[in-house]
Amino acid sequence: xxxxxxxxxxxxxxxxxxxxxxxxxxxxxxxxxxxxxxxxxxxxxxxxxxxxxxxxxxxxxxxxxxxxxxxxxxxxxxxxxxxxxxxxxxxxxxxxxxxxxxxxxxxxxxxxxxxxxxxxxxxxxxxxxxxxxxxxxxxxx
Amino acid sequence: xxxxxxxxxxxxxxxxxxxxxxxxxxxxxxxxxxxxxxxxxxxxxxxxxxxxxxxxxxxxxxxxxxxxxxxxxxxxxxxxxxxxxxxxxxxxxxxxxxxxxxxxxxxxxxxxxxxxxxxxxxxxxxxxxxxxxxxxxxxxx
DNA sequence: TCTAAAATTAGAATTATTCTAAATCTGTCA
DNA sequence: TGACAGATTTAGAATAATTCTAATTTTAGA
Numbered sequence: 001x002x003x004x005x006x007x008x009x010x011x012x013x014x015x016x017x018x019x020x021x022x023x024x025x026x027x028x029x030x031x032x033x034x035x036x037x038x039x040x041x042x043x044x045x046x047x048x049x050x051x052x053x054x055x056x057x058x059x060x061x062x063x064x065x066x067x068x069x070x071x072x073x074x075x076x077x078x079x080x081x082x083x084x085x086x087x088x089x090x091x092x093x094x095x096x097x098x099x100x101x102x103x104x105x106x107x108x109x110x111x112x113x114x115x116x117x118x119x120x121x122x123x124x125x126x127x128x129x130x131x132x133x134x135x136x137x138x139x140x141x
Numbered sequence: 142x143x144x145x146x147x148x149x150x151x152x153x154x155x156x157x158x159x160x161x162x163x164x165x166x167x168x169x170x171x172x173x174x175x176x177x178x179x180x181x182x183x184x185x186x187x188x189x190x191x192x193x194x195x196x197x198x199x200x201x202x203x204x205x206x207x208x209x210x211x212x213x214x215x216x217x218x219x220x221x222x223x224x225x226x227x228x229x230x231x232x233x234x235x236x237x238x239x240x241x242x243x244x245x246x247x248x249x250x251x252x253x254x255x256x257x258x259x260x261x262x263x264x265x266x267x268x269x270x271x272x273x274x275x276x277x278x279x280x281x282x
Numbered sequence: 283t284c285t286a287a288a289a290t291t292a293g294a295a296t297t298a299t300t301c302t303a304a305a306t307c308t309g310t311c312a
Numbered sequence: 313t314g315a316c317a318g319a320t321t322t323a324g325a326a327t328a329a330t331t332c333t334a335a336t337t338t339t340a341g342a
Contacts (some may be wrong), residue, residue, distance in 0.1 A: 027199075035298090052299085101254055101255060118266045124263045129257045156340090192293095
């Protein structure tokens with residue numbers, strides 16, 4: 001199984017060091033759009049010597065190579081995800097969780113608007129998620 | 142003219158202190174989606190004693206009252222704008238400027254997707270703006 | 283005018299991220 | 313093998329953005 005991560009890294013011309021394989025595995029198995037800090041905290045127990053700088057460097061490297069996506073979903077948080085297909089992010093203002101939405105995509109891809117050439121885009125929605133709605137009735141506190 | 146800003150503040154139940162009026166005026170006259178830092182730098186010459194904390198507090202107050210909008214347009218930058226109508230932001234990866242786009246709006250407003258109730262949304266596009274395209278021909282460096 | 287609450291201020295504290303320089307690892311080729 | 317060069321990792325310092333804190337000033341109302 002780890003072999004797959006190694007292959008993925010090599011395909012992207014990234015030499016598959018232990019740290020990089022573990023970080024990629026973490027992102028694959030934790031599809032919760034973690035922050036760099038959360039990746040670090042999730043791995044440091046198993047990798048005593050892991051440094052935060054390595055996590056930051058590695059995530060940046062993965063983003064630049066197109067292996068993962070970097071998101072900025074309201075409130076100025078940098079988060080990462082393994083899923084690089086176009087999709088929309090929805091953030092619940094109660095529980096704070098971020099959900100993926102696979103509808104209404106590819107609206108803007110490779111289009112030209114007002115003479116600006118568009119390469120990529122982010123669509124972020126904000127509101128109350130279905131499970132918070134069910135919990136509290138319909139009070140928008 | 143300043144009277145209008147005062148009225149605007151009072152309408153939003155915000156007491157119109159000197160600092161608040163000046164900050165609102167700055168946002169009205171500088172429609173470049175400035176950061177908090179830029180607001181501070183733009184005003185401190187005329188208001189010697191202005192504190193950064195006041196700028197941050199005031200911007201947050203304005204956002205909470207709905208007087209201005211807070212944006213997060215890629216690269217984790219918090220910016221502010223006076224224009225609170227729904228619109229799309231386009232960021233040029235060459236010059237870094239952020240442009241407003243008034244097309245394709247109101248797609249998601251007040252809708253429900255996957256059972257999540259949507260209150261507001263941000264759509265951020267990224268690419269090369271028309272003036273950068275004209276400058277350099279069409280090299281996507 | 284007096285007073286209480288609100289607002290502002292300067293600077294310290296916090297948080298996220300990047301930088302730096304030293305140490306370690308990896309692959310290659312004599 | 314084993315020694316070198318380059319890549320990678322590391323710990324901790326440095327930086328940048330933002331928030332907190334406690335003191336001071338301003339404001340609005342009785």
